[in-house]
Amino acid sequence: MKILLVEDDSKLSHLIKSHLEKYGYEVFVPTEFKNLLDYFKSIAPDLILMDVNLPVFDGFYWTKQLRQLTKCPIIFLSARDSQMDQVLALEYGGDDYIVKPFSYDLLLAKVKSHLRRAYGEYAVVKEESSLTVKEMTYFPDRLEMVVKEKQETLSLKEGQLLKVLMSNYPDVVSRQELLGEIWDDESFVDDNTLSVNMTRLRKKLAQMDLEESVLTVRGKGYRLVI
Structure with a gap:
């Protein structure tokens, strides 16, 4: 499973990455924060860990943008512990919110739980839907259009x-x-x-x-x- 870790604190991101990789996860950490959507598309992660305070645009902005591209679980990581921040995180498309400092065991448990619900034993199993008109097929669940041998994400x-x-x-x-x-x-x-x-x-x-x-x-x- 691939995890995108959007965290500008290099020391913290290194610690989180090292801990999660011990359990077999592939963790990707961007080095710049201007083109996160392109970085996301190049990785296609199964889960996103999103800091709130980021350079250029905050985590709320990026989550809103990412929700145009993906339904994968997004867990916020933030030192901001106000109830309003947690409400905003959910309203912008987040699935969970962990307040810093946090236990790495708690983070691991949250990651496992959301991955199980999205893809594992608790996920709703359903046949993938599609629409076809002549040579064009559209897959709504993954926002993918296929025409002959070409594919495009919408x-x-x-x-x-x-x-x-x-x-x-x-x-x-x-x-x-x-x-x-x-x-x-x-x-x-x-x-x-x-x-x-x-x-x-x-x-x-x-x-x-x-x-x-x-x-x-x-x-x-x-x-x-x-």
């Missing part, structure tokens, strides 16, 4: 858009329906947000040699064209 919003378009293929899906499917409360979403995310999805499709595969139907919405 963000959460891009994946939700593609799923709705594929589910309704070849019919037109209205902008209002897309907003309703993807955002819980449409009144708080700028209509431009949908256009931005649709543009990003189109770029991903173009990288898969599917240029102009999402057609804008003026006055109605969008339609998938394969």
